[in-house]
Amino acid sequence: MYLMLSTILFIIGAVGVMARRNTIIIFMCIELMLNAVNLLMVAFSTLHNDSNGQVFVFFIMAVAAAEVAVGLAILSMIYRNIKSIDTDLLTKLKN
Amino acid sequence: MAIMFALMVVFSRNPVNSVLYLVLTFFCIAGHYLIMNAQFLAVVHIAVYAGAIMVLFLFVIMLMNLNQESEPQKSPMLKLIAGVAGGLLLFVLVGALKGTEQINLTQYGHSDIGLVSNLGKVLFKEFLFPFEIVSVLLLSALVGAIMLGKKEIK
Numbered sequence: 001m002y003l004m005l006s007t008i009l010f011i012i013g014a015v016g017v018m019a020r021r022n023t024i025i026i027f028m029c030i031e032l033m034l035n036a037v038n039l040l041m042v043a044f045s046t047l048h049n050d051s052n053g054q055v056f057v058f059f060i061m062a063v064a065a066a067e068v069a070v071g072l073a074i075l076s077m078i079y080r081n082i083k084s085i086d087t088d089l090l091t092k093l094k095n
Numbered sequence: 096m097a098i099m100f101a102l103m104v105v106f107s108r109n110p111v112n113s114v115l116y117l118v119l120t121f122f123c124i125a126g127h128y129l130i131m132n133a134q135f136l137a138v139v140h141i142a143v144y145a146g147a148i149m150v151l152f153l154f155v156i157m158l159m160n161l162n163q164e165s166e167p168q169k170s171p172m173l174k175l176i177a178g179v180a181g182g183l184l185l186f187v188l189v190g191a192l193k194g195t196e197q198i199n200l201t202q203y204g205h206s207d208i209g210l211v212s213n214l215g216k217v218l219f220k221e222f223l224f225p226f227e228i229v230s231v232l233l234l235s236a237l238v239g240a241i242m243l244g245k246k247e248i249k
Contacts, residue, residue, distance in 0.1 A: 005127075007189065007192065008185065013105075015178060015180075019173070020105065029104070035144070059229055061144070062232070065143055065147065066233055066235075069237070072155050073239070076243075076244060
């Protein structure tokens with residue numbers, strides 16, 4: 001049952017990344033996908049009475065926090081250059 | 096309920112509303128952790144995600160003054176394609192998982208793996224090296240974020 005729930009959350013996050021243009025909401029949907037995976041890992045670790053799952057969830061949370069920090073720093077740098085966070089404006093790879 | 100809040104995250108117009116719905120989603124997931132008796136992870140989840148990461152998001156949104164969604168939407172064809180692709184993925188995954196054995200929900204909550212003392216024992220015995228590496232990773236992320244955020248001083 002948690003398998004289904006986590007899958008549905010993951011797919012909602014994936015659809016959100018594909019269908020939104022606002023970069024901040026894309027970041028939030030990435031976090032949602034990571035959380036869906038966390039939920040699934042905790043479910044399986046309590047099912048099989050294995051503590052490896054929960055330890056790995058701990059590490060995933062730490063990595064997600066670091067990634068959000070760096071991602072938001074990049075986002076604010078982009079905002080300083082072009083005054084919007086629309087991803088459709090970022091079509092040039094060089095000036 | 097987590098599904099409902101996640102859908103509101105994706106489909107709401109205002110970014111501030113999206114962030115608040117994401118916070119509610121995190122609280123729902125923390126509730127699921129508590130059902131499974133993973134107490135340490137539930138508290139860490141709320142403290143790290145709902146406490147720190149969402150505050151970061153709110154700060155960035157407030158700094159950029161994104162109260163109204165002012166940019167034009169993606170073309171409806173693209174949104175439809177994204178919806179169809181996601182729907183297909185959902186269909187495939189749910190179909191693949193329907194054949195697995197049905198596990199009763201009451202089997203979940205009776206282990207004491209998630210208690211702080213037990214989890215700490217495993218964390219510091221077998222996973223000591225990744226733990227230290229994670230601290231170095233956080234340090235590097237911190238340095239990187241600060242370096243990216245500095246203005247150029249001419």
